Amino acid sequence: MERRGPLAHAEIHRTIESKFKVKTYFVPETLFGKECDYVKQRIDKTVVGKNNLSRGIRNYESFGEFLSKQE
Secondary structure (H helix, E strand, O other), X not given: XXXXXXXXXXXXXXXXXXHHOOOHHHOOHHHHHHHHHHHHHHHHOOHHXXXXXXXXXXXXXXXXXXXXHHO
C-alpha cells in the first residue's frame, strides 16, 4: 500500500501539542487517558489499523497487559 504523501514523523507531536496545548512528553497525568484515547483513534484510522480491525487483529494492548508482560 502506498502513502498519499511523505511520512511526517513530527506530525503526531504537533497535533498532540495543538490538541492538549502542551508538548507531547509533558502532558499532565490527568490528561493521560484522553491522550491515549486520541492516539488509539489515530491508529485505528490508518490503513494498517483499519485492516487489522477488519481481520480481528488488535492494534494495541491495555496498559495493564503491558505491565503484566514486564513482570
